[in-house]
Amino acid sequence: MIKNNLEALGRIALYRGAEEAVNQPSNRAGASFPLDPGSWIQSSAEVETDAGSITGSEFPTRLFSAARGALGSLAQSRARPDFIAFVLAYFLGEVQTAAVGATAFEHVIGPAPGLELPSFTAVQRRGAGIFTERLSGNFIESFTIGLGEGWVTASAEVIGTGARETDYEREVIEAPADSASITLASNKVAGATALERLGNLYRVRAKDAGSQAWTTLEVASVSDGEPAVITFVQPLGSSSSDVQFHLDYLVPAPDWAAFPAEAAESPLKLIDSRVIADAYFDGTTLLGGQTISSGIESISVSGKNNLELKRFPGDSGPAALALRGAREITISLSEGLRNTVGRWRADNPETETLALALLLEGAQIDEGGERFGAELIFPRCGLVKSAIVSGGGRLSEEGDLVVMDDGVCGGAIIRCHNRVDGYL
Numbered sequence: 175m176i177k178n179n180l181e182a183l184g185r186i187a188l189y190r191g192a193e194e195a196v197n198q199p200s201n202r203a204g205a206s207f208p209l210d211p212g213s214w215i216q217s218s219a220e221v222e223t224d225a226g227s228i229t230g231s232e233f234p235t236r237l238f239s240a241a242r243g244a245l246g247s248l249a250q251s252r253a254r255p256d257f258i259a260f261v262l263a264y265f266l267g268e269v270q271t272a273a274v275g276a277t278a279f280e281h282v283i284g285p286a287p288g289l290e291l292p293s294f295t296a297v298q299r300r301g302a303g304i305f306t307e308r309l310s311g312n313f314i315e316s317f318t319i320g321l322g323e324g325w326v327t328a329s330a331e332v333i334g335t336g337a338r339e340t341d342y343e344r345e346v347i348e349a350p351a352d353s354a355s356i357t358l359a360s361n362k363v364a365g366a367t368a369l370e371r372l373g374n375l376y377r378v379r380a381k382d383a384g385s386q387a388w389t390t391l392e393v394a395s396v397s398d399g400e401p402a403v404i405t406f407v408q409p410l411g412s413s414s415s416d417v418q419f420h421l422d423y424l425v426p427a428p429d430w431a432a433f434p435a436e437a438a439e440s441p442l443k444l445i446d447s448r449v450i451a452d453a454y455f456d457g458t459t460l461l462g463g464q465t466i467s468s469g470i471e472s473i474s475v476s477g478k479n480n481l482e483l484k485r486f487p488g489d490s491g492p493a494a495l496a497l498r499g500a501r502e503i504t505i506s507l508s509e510g511l512r513n514t515v516g517r518w519r520a521d522n523p524e525t526e527t528l529a530l531a532l533l534l535e536g537a538q539i540d541e542g543g544e545r546f547g548a549e550l551i552f553p554r555c556g557l558v559k560s561a562i563v564s565g566g567g568r569l570s571e572e573g574d575l576v577v578m579d580d581g582v583c584g585g586a587i588i589r590c591h592n593r594v595d596g597y598l
Contacts, residue, residue, distance in 0.1 A: 178302035185299040185433050192292035192598040197311040197337040197492050200295045204434040215246030215296055215309050217338045242336025242492050249329035252441035255546045259590035261330045263597040264314040267291045271596045278544035283588035289497045292598050305342045306431045311335030313496050315481050320474030326442040326534050333481050335492035345421045351383045351411040358401040364424040371396035374424040383413035442534045450531040455553040457582055460531055469509040477503040503577035511569040520560035529553045549589040553580035
């Protein structure tokens with residue numbers, strides 16, 4: 175069977191229910207997400223060499239497998255409310271959900287006071303059935319939400335403990351070199367037909383008795399039994415001495431490898447978005463302010479948790495804890511130079527703070543008037559950097575604002591609307 179390694183044929187599912195404990199996989203409220211190319215979480219062992227040791231050689235002579243870890247990026251260049259709410263919920267750590275309208279829900283997302291953040295589970299299939307893996311113990315380290323060319327964009331950086339399950343196996347079986355067939359210890363090989371099972375047995379290799387060279391054996395058939403019987407086109411050799419056969423294969427798909435459906439949501443458009451400055455947030459409602467969308471050239475909101483994975487003596491597996499540092503949220507804003515308001519703010523940063531809100535709206539959810547979307551409200555922001563730049567013959571102001579604690583909602587209030595009945 176020919177395997178197809180096109181990235182677009184893969185699948186990624188994220189589980190919105192927080193893990194009850196780090197590295198304890200969750201299968202509650204999962205959804206498949208259409209993400210941009212390159213949106214994967216990579217889990218691997220941290221490998222070190224003996225370089226730097228006195229070994230009699232200037233090159234490394236040994237490899238050491240240290241603790242596992244995981245890193246990755248998740249992104250939507252046409253962002254949907256479900257993805258935005260997922261990312262911000264796991265970044266900030268607290269969600270309160272209430273029903274609004276006939277079928278809609280409002281998710282109020284705010285910063286959790288503690289240092290331990292909730293972790294989530296992801297399931298990834300690479301290509302068309304090459305392999306599938308379940309990764310648990312994942313955390314949102316940082317995010318960026320912005321207005322792109324035509325669409326709202328959203329991305330997140332993930333740090334994980336490396337806890338991982340896969341649907342593939344490496345099995346080592348001792349059998350005589352002249353064996354015409356060998357039997358697995360206990361597993362079946364994935365596949366409903368003989369051809370599929372043959373395609374899912376990726377490799378059988380062995381060293382003939384007295385040889386130091388690997389030989390890859392040609393397989394004639396893989397039985398449907400449990401355990402499966404592997405029959406060779408011809409034996410490895412003529413000796414009756416036992417040798418080690420190494421077999422790489424897929425097992426039948428475990429329950430966790432079934433991909434849930436996507437949420438039925440449309441992407442959020444640039445033209446349906448608004449940026450409001452100098453408003454007042456009373457804890458419930460955004461009051462007053464000026465819509466500055468027509469002057470905006472670009473805007474993005476970025477946050478960072480400064481996470482640190484913690485490992486403990488005697489714990490040889492994945493990290494058991496992740497602690498965040500001081501949380502940071504910044505806003506990068508570029509708008510056409512039209513007046514001196516920005517200059518005054520830049521010259522008087524100690525007194526000139528402002529509220530800023532990014533309102534993202536999509537299609538109507540139901541007849542009650544609620545719309546898919548997200549409101550990112552920052553009641554108190556301070557300008558930390560401002561420059562006048564030239565682009566295309568026009569002058570613009572580029573500024574970086576830091577989100578500050580307003581003394582009421584901790585500096586940020588997020589409200590997302592969709593049909594999902596809860597996060598975390």
